[in-house]
Amino acid sequence: MIIETKTSQAIQSNTPTIMTANNVDVFYGKKQAICNVSLNIPENQITALIGPSGCGKSTFLRCFNRMNDTINICRVSGEIKFSGQNIYDPKVDVVALRSRIGMVFQKANPFPKSIFENVAYGPRIHGLAESKDELESIVIRSLKRAGLYDEVSDRLSEPGTSLSGGQQQRLCIARAIAVDPQVILMDEPCSALDPIATAIIEDLMETMKEKYTIVIVTHSMQQAARVSQQTAFFHLGELVESGDTQAIFTNPIQERTQNYISGRIG
Amino acid sequence: MSENHIVASFDNDMSKLESLFQEMGDIVLVQLKDATRALRKEDRDLAKKVVKGDKQLNELERDLNDLAIKILALRQPFAIDLRYVLTTLKSAGHLERMGDLTRNMAQRTRTIAKAEAETGPIETLIRMSKLVQGMTETILEAYKSRDGELAKKVRAQDEKVDMAHNSLFRKLVTYMMEDASNISACMHVLFIAKNIERMGDNIADIAKEIIYMTTGDWPEGKRAKSDKTSKIIFS
Numbered sequence: 001m002i003i004e005t006k007t008s009q010a011i012q013s014n015t016p017t018i019m020t021a022n023n024v025d026v027f028y029g030k031k032q033a034i035c036n037v038s039l040n041i042p043e044n045q046i047t048a049l050i051g052p053s054g055c056g057k058s059t060f061l062r063c064f065n066r067m068n069d070t071i072n073i074c075r076v077s078g079e080i081k082f083s084g085q086n087i088y089d090p091k092v093d094v095v096a097l098r099s100r101i102g103m104v105f106q107k108a109n110p111f112p113k114s115i116f117e118n119v120a121y122g123p124r125i126h127g128l129a130e131s132k133d134e135l136e137s138i139v140i141r142s143l144k145r146a147g148l149y150d151e152v153s154d155r156l157s158e159p160g161t162s163l164s165g166g167q168q169q170r171l172c173i174a175r176a177i178a179v180d181p182q183v184i185l186m187d188e189p190c191s192a193l194d195p196i197a198t199a200i201i202e203d204l205m206e207t208m209k210e211k212y213t214i215v216i217v218t219h220s221m222q223q224a225a226r227v228s229q230q231t232a233f234f235h236l237g238e239l240v241e242s243g244d245t246q247a248i249f250t251n252p253i254q255e256r257t258q259n260y261i262s263g264r265i266g
Numbered sequence: 267m268s269e270n271h272i273v274a275s276f277d278n279d280m281s282k283l284e285s286l287f288q289e290m291g292d293i294v295l296v297q298l299k300d301a302t303r304a305l306r307k308e309d310r311d312l313a314k315k316v317v318k319g320d321k322q323l324n325e326l327e328r329d330l331n332d333l334a335i336k337i338l339a340l341r342q343p344f345a346i347d348l349r350y351v352l353t354t355l356k357s358a359g360h361l362e363r364m365g366d367l368t369r370n371m372a373q374r375t376r377t378i379a380k381a382e383a384e385t386g387p388i389e390t391l392i393r394m395s396k397l398v399q400g401m402t403e404t405i406l407e408a409y410k411s412r413d414g415e416l417a418k419k420v421r422a423q424d425e426k427v428d429m430a431h432n433s434l435f436r437k438l439v440t441y442m443m444e445d446a447s448n449i450s451a452c453m454h455v456l457f458i459a460k461n462i463e464r465m466g467d468n469i470a471d472i473a474k475e476i477i478y479m480t481t482g483d484w485p486e487g488k489r490a491k492s493d494k495t496s497k498i499i500f501s
Contacts, residue, residue: 221344225344249344249345249348250348250349250482251481251482251483257345258346262343262344262345262346262347263271263272263273263276264271264272
């Protein structure tokens with residue numbers, strides 16, 4: 001008997017799950033953008049969300065730290081669990097949640113402040129440093145983890161906006177990890193970068209996954225194949241198939257996945 | 267899967283790859299038929315034609331390799347397209363080796379014919395060749411129609427070739443033991459038979475590739491093999 005399934009070869013079952021989405025629906029007004037999506041996010045791994053424009057992958061990503069709350073007409077139902085708690089529970093402190101689940105956007109958006117202050121901002125407002133020395137050490141550690149410190153160590157007081165596009169994006173990554181999150185959401189973080197800056201970010205992600213869990217939305221299937229361990233394919237608001245990245249790109253189960261990744265539907 | 271790729275030139279490259287493979291397969295089939303006929307008729311001219319014909323096969327393989335590398339580098343195919351390109355690339359290598367084996371058959375046939383030597387009982391060898399010809403035709407059909415089930419059947423047929431090879435080996439060794447003057451020509455015939463047996467193995471390997479291409483999984487377990495000649499000794 002053939003059982004209809006949306007899940008391809010699953011990630012090794014012994015990998016712990018850090019976040020779980022159960023039957024998530026998202027509406028923008030009356031329009032449904034996400035239909036009944038369930039997906040596990042394995043810890044310390046990179047999950048790539050792929051699909052054509054308008055398929056709902058960015059909308060779904062933004063559900064993971066309630067970024068959709070900022071859109072008035074947006075309504076989310078279903079459940080997303082993080083550390084056993086539903087993040088959509090009204091008691092959840094959204095600011096604290098976003099310090100645990102950080103985000104890096106498509107376009108690098110450094111604050112109009114110095115490189116140092118860009119990274120120090122988060123730890124300062126969250127009260128993570130008790131002294132100036134401790135704050136400095138957090139900033140330096142974060143810049144090192146983002147692979148940027150060696151390039152900016154002698155100009156930490158210069159504006160963040162003076163950096164190149166790739167450096168600005170790594171500054172945003174440093175800013176995200178300065179508050180010591182567990183999960184980092186990345187929404188097309190390399191789409192505005194050249195291939196070298198992209199390669200540097202991809203290499204950085206490989207290192208970062210030892211400490212963080214990463215969920216990335218990308219339009220580049222090659223990038224998804226290169227960096228992720230789990231891939232989820234979205235189409236018209238549905239999660240068509242998810243599973244081990246190698247299996248998705250060599251032998252997907254669903255015909256729609258096959259047609260998308262082989263360039264037959266857009 | 268939908269028929270057409272969004273980028274039409276991708277489909278053109280894939281069609282060209284398929285036609286190069288089919289052309290190689292067709293030539294291998296003709297080469298095998300001609301090499302067998304040349305042996306049966308002791309026809310030196312036909313054998314010479316087979317030897318020369320291998321060059322075209324090598325050139326086609328080179329063109330196919332270049333195109334497959336271009337597709338991999340420039341198109342970066344995924345899923346069934348990726349499996350299709352890899353299967354074609356690897357299977358073309360098997361066809362090229364089959365071409366080398368037919369050339370070697372023809373070279374040995376020329377030697378036998380030139381010496382006007384007695385080849386001994388070759389009916390079984392002709393039967394082996396016909397079996398491999400049939401397998402080649404069917405595997406080309408399986409590739410064209412992307413039919414993994416048909417490939418499975420072809421893969422299983424190689425056992426018959428092995429069994430015929432065992433039988434021929436015994437016959438020829440007996441024939442040589444009866445009269446030492448037969449040895450020289452019979453040794454060439456034995457090598458020709460081994461060439462045909464190897465061609466069967468190559469077809470079985472192509473079948474394995476096609477099963478992977480169509481299903482995404484390699485066939486489980488080892489295929490049935492019956493070549494016992496390495497264990498036969500007469501005293």
